[in-house]
Ligand SMILES: Nc1nc2c(ncn2[C@@H]2O[C@H](COP(=O)(O)OP(=O)(O)OP(=O)(O)O)[C@@H](O)[C@H]2O)c(=O)[nH]1
């Protein structure tokens with residue numbers, strides 16, 4: 137082995153001017169935060185549905201290029217909570233602001249700002265210190281002719297900002313420029329995660345999120361929000377089969393009946409849709425065993441929430 141080969145083994149494999157940092161992606165529910173993270177990473181790591189309050193907890197999306205690494209934090213939508221789970225979600229989102237090098241506030245530019253946007257912006261102003269703030273005006277593809285200028289300026293006027301990008305997280309328009317501008321603001325720093333790692337959660341958790349997304353997409357009203365999913369067993373039996381068993385928790389017997397459906401028709405559909413997305417991730421066929429259980433009012437019960445991973449106070453440490 138010659139000197140330069142030895143050198144390259146001991147040398148870190150990122151350049152001296154490598155940048156890295158944290159971008160907290162925040163905004164109202166349903167503005168497209170998770171869609172944007174998935175678009176940036178080029179693969180699905182976060183659940184996306186047309187229903188508000190899909191994301192329940194902060195989740196990293198790790199974007200790596202030779203010149204730097206950006207740790208995007210997808211957060212639950214900030215809203216006025218009506219139960220303990222909602223309070224937990226909003227607190228988690230607010231926590232993300234503290235560690236951020238840049239805050240990226242997503243707004244839905246296809247609508248004019250409403251009172252929720254104004255409330256959120258007031259809250260952000262109080263919480264954000266002097267962290268740089270970028271606005272991403274999302275859903276530009278859904279603007280109607282003639283709306284663009286007035287909608288953009290109405291959102292731009294909401295809060296002082298250090299950058300503004302009009303984007304479509306859905307089709308990717310403007311996302312490249314946004315990433316480049318964010319990268320330029322990242323401090324010099326190391327590559328924290330290996331280049332092929334896109335998130336810090338394991339496949340088991342991703343599988344649970346996919347199953348929950350399918351339940352949310354196939355149910356209405358309260359059920360999407362009353363559902364939690366726990367993967368109980370995740371075993372790669374051999375290269376031809378991964379066995380996954382998961383429990384779908386709901387809050388009431390009537391909800392259990394709906395999720396199962398007539399002769400099990402809905403749970404079968406949910407299972408088939410989830411399996412189709414989990415299989416390419418695990419790289420084998422999946423045997424997916426789904427059961428539905430009732431955990432009465434878990435969203436207002438500290439103990440049950442904690443069991444489902446929404447830990448409070450000191451319990452959170454080490455999460
Ligand atoms: N037309 C259009 N729809 C979008 C765009 N981005 C997201 N959506 C849609 O908006 C809905 C909400 O997207 P999510 O990514 O789940 O939104 P979120 O901000 O993560 O929502 P919460 O997790 O509930 O806070 C989904 O139906 C997306 O398909 C976009 O650029 N254009």
Ligand SMILES: [Mg+2]
Nearest residue numbers: 169170190191
């Ligand atoms: Mg989300």
